Amino acid sequence: MKSLRRRLIWHFSIQFITLTITIIVIVFALLFLLLQHLADEEVKRNFPVGVLENITIETTIENNIANIDEKWEARLKQRNMWLQIINHKGEVIGSINSPTTLPKTYTVNDILQIEETKQFHEYTVLAEIDDTYEHPMIYVIGYKDKQQNMLEELVATYSTKGKISKINKEELEKKLSQINGSLHIIDEHGKIIFAAGNPMKKRKYDPLDILSQKMMPGTYSTVTATYDDPYSNQTWILHTPKNKEKYEKLSILEELLIGFGLIGAFFLLITLSLSFWNGFRYGRPLLLFTSWLERMEQGNYDEVLTTKERKKIFRKNGKIKTHYRLYKEVINAFYAMAEKLDSSVKERAKLEKTREEWMTGISHDLRTPLSTIQGYGHLLESGQYHWSQEELEEMGQTIREKGEYMLHLIEDFSLAFQLKNNELHLAKETLEVNQLLAAITSKFIHDRTLQDYHFHFEPIMKQVEIEADRKWFERMMDNLIFNAIKHNPSGTTVTIRVSHSKDGLHIWIKDNGVGMDEDTMEQLFERYYRGTNTDERMEGAGLGMSIAKQIATLHDAIVNVRSQVGKGTIVDIHFLRD
Incomplete structure (x- = not known):
């Protein structure tokens, strides 16, 4: 059980360390994803200002060449925007989606125009200076502001020195409808003095409303353009809906709270899942062990596991499944204990049955010669008869043979x-070997009975020697040969043969008698087993074959038997090579 103790300590230590590392990695991964999401949302809110800031931070310049992340190229192309990075000499050292009409080199006036007017050619532009290098760099994002161009076109078409006539108002409504x-026109205080197109709930603009919509367009549902009318000091504001574009109403703090809330819910779910999983994983084997103990308490040793339980624990190839492998020694110990208990019970029952049969047989075997001796004794004691010398000799021989038979039984015990x-x-x-076996065989050949x-x-055709006890070796051979005699009818041929091979010496005892069935072969070397024949020749204690096998074992030999009903039996005494 020391290995089990070590494995349990190792298992739970590794599980705890793995779980801790996994949780830390997941926390950092989720935080990273959350921060990445917040950064992306911030870029969307402040597009294109946010994009310009991020590009400025992430872009590296080496050997006067700008290395821009590929993700910005996709985003700028999606918005039909372009980017140029200009060094201190006015040279373009990096660009994305740059139109061919843009110059490769900028003059001082070009840079000043971009900074003052936020316009360059037909493009609206935003610029940011990066002074992290020895010489400053300027990042310029440009795009065609269709909303602004549309508003300026409306002002030019429908406004006359800041005023809109009734006829123009009707035409303007049609245009806005398309x-x-x-369209809102506000005074210097933000009050709406004219409204056309789709109605909006807004009644007044706060001082920072317009600036907020321009700086963080991603948080609003409409695209906004403004125009300051020089004739009336009024501001025109055009709103158009975004095309299939998501806008974000949540603040950064709200998104942060939602993000941490989701992370907390995720870890709560993971904790509950792990708790249930551990309870199920480590509780299920305990329930299984409890059912085993209950069956053993009831004496069902032969059913260690039910069919359903075996399918739960073992794979089809017989190996223990992963979630039960931790308890491998316990499962094996249960199996071994159940097998020993079951074997002990069966062996006890079998031994008891065999002993009863043996006692019955021995009683008969002892009673028969004793009855004969007792009968002759009464006849001789009575004095009623006059016996001839020949009859007395016959009686004496019978009494001697019966006595020797009883003595043989006692010696066997x-x-x-x-x-x-x-x-x-x-x-x-x-x-x-040849001399020893020849002498034993000769004894049977010359036996008149x-x-x-x-x-x-x-x-064997060469001289082979073995280390053996002559007396007990002969007793082993006598028992095996006599077993071939008493279980077979008259006329049976018994052959004793010797052979030598790489794995050792073999002594074969072969007969062409009636043979044995499987059940008889399995019990052949068990003590007290006397076979099924009831002929008087079968008398004996049922110990002969068991004794023969045990003597062979003492001589470092193995006894094997092959037999087939109706074809005879072969006994192989195999002396292993040293």
């Missing part, structure tokens, strides 16, 4: 106990 405009508790110690010596079976030994 352009959807409004003792040996199984020793093997289970690792109390059997081998006295290994170097033995030649096994004359109905056929035994063959196929030696």
